[in-house]
Amino acid sequence: MNKLLLLVGAGVGYVLGARAGRERYDQIADQANKLWTDPRVQTKVEEVKTKAPEVAHTLGDQAKAKATEVKAKVSGHETTGTSGTYSNETGSVDPTTGPQVDSSSFGPGGDKLP
Structure with a gap:
């Protein structure tokens, strides 16, 4: 339905634009x-x-401050190696050995599922 309305609107716009012609376009230009x-x-x-x-510099400073604030709030630790390895607090992935999951606890904080 939305596509049909879009096509109808585009068709109407095309017809009206063609009728206005080059003279009206030149007037607007x-x-x-x-x-x-x-x-x-x-x-x-x-x-x-x-x-x-000046505004760009101010916005850049504000973005850096916000990024530092967000980084401080993130509690997890993640690393990604150039060899394709990845690790965080819940486990790791090594392309040669596969995934390793920390089964002793559930995620950061060590809380187990009920």
Whole structure:
């Protein structure tokens, strides 16, 4: 049903767009060009270009701080070797010997299942 509505909408859009024709497209393109070349718009564009590196630096610092915070909250320990080995607190996988599961406890913390 959704695909049918999408196809109908695309067909209607195509027909209406074709009827509007090249003249209307040229009018819209000219208006967009006039807006973009307006000195007020260009002033704002330059302000954004000037401010962007500062904002990017601030966001980068915030992302690093958040990553450190999340890393501190993670209680598990995982390692992945270049040879394809993987291990965490519940077991390990070695491509040559296969998986090894810690059957003495259930996951980190040592709590057994009831």
